[in-house]
Amino acid sequence: MSTTGMTLELHDLVLSYGGAPVVDGLDLSVRPGEILVLTGPSGCGKSTVLRALAGLLRPDSGRIVADGEPVVTTSRDRAVVFQDNALLPWRTVRSNVELALKLAGRPRAGRRSEALRWIADVGLTGFEDYLPKSLSGGMRQRVQLARGLAGAPRAVMMDEPFGALDTQTRTSMQRLLIKTWRAHPTTVVFVTHDVDEALLVGDRIAVLGRAGQPLRALLDVPSPREPNVGRAALRAEIISALDHSELVS
Incomplete structure (x- = not known):
């Protein structure tokens, strides 16, 4: 896997969902190897942007560029x-x-051993032969994380991956993501509506607004990644940039 991850750039991006524009004129760059969090009010287009970055949705206008090459497909x-x-x-x-x-084109002979290493990395040794229906929600998300990173992608788009988990499991998965990302560097774009999750996971946080005001704030998050450590002012700044108070957990 690349040690730098992929650079992603959005230039004057316009995206529609269900016929109506939800993102209008978004300019945003994702640095190689960082975790950029997208947050914002419901309906502002967070998941729509993620789908476009993945090549699952074609923009109405504007450009998406990955390492200098236009994104036209997956x-x-x-x-x-x-999340699901x-x-x-x-x-x-x-x-x-x-x-x-x-x-990802890995040789067949080495796939089993490599898969077992990834399973160990996400703490599921001993569950290799289990079917998904026999796993808890948190365990299934661990498998999804392993599967998402195993193909050595240079960028990973994560759409509220821990949103359906209970608080304790969610915190565990947040820390596992950071640990795994440090061991296997890649660029991550992470969508969440949870301010505290954004502060724990992200290197930077982009607060999206509704169409016509696509980027309300772009904020750097200081290290180390520890909850409630030097975060009060930044948390307040993020909250002030959000449209609806119910987005704050």
Whole structure:
């Protein structure tokens, strides 16, 4: 895997969903190897932007560029991790991860051992032969994380991947993401409506507004990634940039 990740650029981007524009004139750059968090009010187009970055949605106008090349379709260099469990239910944990390795062109002879290493990285050793239905929600998300990164993508788009988890499991997954990202560097674009999650996960936070005011704020998050450490002023700044108070958890 690249140690720098992928540079992503959005230039005067216009995106529609259901016929109505939800993003209008967005300019944003994602630095190689960073975790950029997208947050904002419901309906501002966070997930729509993510789908466009992944090549799943064609812009109405404007450009999306990945390492200098226009994004016109999906690519194994740009993986997606959704909130909803997208694992293949008839495949075991190991088989789900091996599929990602197969699609990435890994030689068949080494897929099993590589899949087992990824499963160990996300703390699921001993569950290799389990089907998804036999796993908890948090465990399924661990498999999704392993599968999303196993193909060595240079960018990973994550659409509220921990939103359906209970608080304790969610905190555990946030820390696991950071740990795994540090061990396997890539560029991550992470969508959330949770301000505290944004502050814990992100290197930078982009607060999106509604169409006509696409980018309300772009903020750097200081290190280290520790909750409630030197975050009060930044948290207040993010909240002030949001349109609706109910977005704050």
